Amino acid sequence: MSKSGSRQKGRVINLRCTEEEANILKEKAKAAGISTSDLLRRSALNRKIVTRTDLRLMNELLRLGGLQKHLFNQMQDNMTTELSKQFSEVLVEVKKAIIALDLNVVPVRN
Template sequence: MSSEQRKKTVALAVRLTPDEAEAIREKARDGGVTVSEFFRAAALGRKTRSTIDAQVINELRRLGGLQKKIHNDTGGSYSKETADILRAIKDAIERLGRGDLQGDGQA
């Protein structure tokens, strides 16, 4: 246990609805942090440091590359469909960069 963890000895109880609790758990999970870390960051106006954003962006880029390969390998047979998918992937990457998706790395 780190010295930082040993210093955290005070627990606070918070009353939430089941829906609120699940939403908070999901946001913490999406940000790659514990619920405690998420609450501390939100309450103290800090950003959480998420590695998930980078992982998601890399996976979206990989999927975009595979989609482009399919487009090229089929000679553009499904050009409308592949173009739509590539556009959706690009839009998702841009939204992640702006923090518009869950897991935006901010509390």
């Protein structure tokens, strides 16, 4: 972090919560790969919180889509109409899943 960023975060605000709430906040921050302070700051200021799980899921969907396309290309010589339809349906569903993630706004919830 830049010096100007650390200088701006010199103010401490105390927060009271239950033990359960504290644990939930810590778990959510850990899932997002950020500090609890950063999680609370981003939540309060309506900023993006992208979890690492969502990023891993996005990468896995992209990988599976690429593999599906590779298999489709490899099978061109033995392709039937039914097989082509099945490959197409799988690629469409992978694309829908990727779009549904919409990593621009990923709320961290239970």
